[in-house]
Amino acid sequence: MEDKFIHSFRYRNLWYSILSAILALLTVLFFLGIVHFISYTLLSNQEYRQALETATSDYKNQTSNSSNNSVSDAIYQNSLNLKYAPDVNTKNSQSNGELDPVVYLVALFIGFASFITYFMIFTKKMSSYLKEISKGIDELAIGNFDVRIPLRNDDEFTRIAQNLNRMAVEIKAIMEEERNTESKKNELITNVAHDLRTPLTSIIGYLDLVSKKDLPAEIKDKYIGIAYNKSIRLEKLIEDLFSYTKFEFGEVKFYKKEVDIVKMLYQLLDEFYPSFTEYGLEYSFDVTVPSAVVSADGDYLARAFANLIGNAIKYGADGKNINLRLEVKDTEVIVTITNYGEVIPKKDITHIFEKFYRVEYSRNEEHGGTGLGLAIARNIFEMHGGQVTARSGLDGTVFEVILPIGQ
Structure with missing residues (x-):
């Protein structure tokens, strides 16, 4: 029972659905990762440039407003600004760097499309087999009972194909039997007509000769004897035909x-x-x-x-x-x-x-x-x-x- 379920259409569809869902989820995660990486990279570069520009501007202001400070102090202070400015901006970017809702909608669409695509890939062989079965049914519908659907797997579709093949064989056998029966019936009618007509024609012919012609008694007796023998043969034929018909239709009762x-x-x-x-x-x-x-x-x-x-x-x-x-x-x-x-x-x-x-x-x-x-x-x-x-x-x-x- 368990082995039959494992090879069943429902089990394989369930497995294909789960596998397709997993792959679709991985595809969505990969997409979001790529988007997040690109977004983070662009944002970081932009913040770094802004920090650099701010540090340069501060340096210029310091050199113009603080003439008593040495150049080395200004440069040292500028380095400190460059060193610590990105950390502050990075924290701000992390707090404000969430992805746009449109990206999540796109990710949802990609996940749905990926699921359908993976599922269709996994079930491609099954769909192809269904087309073969459908083609076989079409052939049976137009009367081609020589068609045979190949057996692919051990599942419901295979059992359908087996039943269709068996049905085609049985219908063909029934049709051939009907043709043979019809042929035998026609042959029976032909043979009966021939075998009844032959002796009957002879009987009529000889009796006609006896009744219409003035024949010697010896010839008359001969013709009457022939007609009598033909009549016996005709009676035997009718008796045999009647007996055979009774046997064919099971109307004979044995008393053993x-x-x-x-x-x-x-x-x-x-x-x-x-x-x-x-x-x-x-x-x-x-x-x-x-x-x-x-x-x-x-x-x-x-x-x-x-x-x-x-x-x-x-x-x-x-x-x-x-x-x-x-x-x-x-x-x-x-x-x-x-x-x-x-x-x-x-x-x-x-x-x-x-x-x-x-x-x-x-x-x-x-x-x-x-x-x-x-x-x-x-x-x-x-x-x-x-x-x-x-x-x-x-x-x-x-x-x-x-x-x-x-x-």
Whole structure:
């Protein structure tokens, strides 16, 4: 507390004021001393001349009026007059040699001016720093949030500069976040419009062909089947979009209970068996423990793992194998899902969990992804206190899920 006060603006101002007052007083005393010395010197010279003139005049009178006295007596008497006259006059000068009141008024003015001058000299650095702070505030006022005010001392002004710098950083971050949000919102609208329009256009086109043209039953059935598949895809997109929106706005409620992830994954693999067969894939599941129980909402957790397995099937068909592995380390369950399809570029791997983000080669009708499955899976895992990461290389594309046990 004491150290903070010593470095405070008030303490330094108090010290500068005292020091300026002392120096101003010394300046006034020096001025009065000079004036007094000059006055005393001039007065003494004037009195000496007057005494000399008086002695000379007396000598002349004595020589003219006292002819019986010898010249030597007159000279001796004159010397005595010269010797003792200044002492008498000096006493008179000391009694009457006080300085004029105007001099004291001038001294008072000099003292006041000196105090201000010294104080301004001592606070020049502080005033300069205030100008820097003021300039920084002006820059912030016009929207330049890249400006940074230098930190000079450990006082109130420095803390003001620190707060202004922190405010500039935070405002800039908020503005960038708002720009990103606006950009993502526009991107979301664009992607939703595109992904809704594509299947809907196909559905309308095929149904129009069926309704307006006389087509063989075989062709009609084919077109109706295509329209039906497009409708299913459109329904899946709308469902995923609705689910993602609920996660984004925190409208999802979890009903947690004990869930055995080992058993859950076996069930999911059985459900995906037709998809493995359709894509010509083999799968394996390596488990190091008989069971791994976590506290979770079983339906949502199953959906998250289903999204990862479905993603591995769609984009790993070229590798012919899908490998799952589950192990328990300390208080965590670690699940990895590996496919051996096309390697995901580094520029894409860090974005694949973002909504509507799809790797360039996956943007085709064959895969039919909505770009929301991985984003939904990440939200579910994170809301269960876990995390999901991805890496891709020549040894495969691996999605790793970590979930805490007992939460």
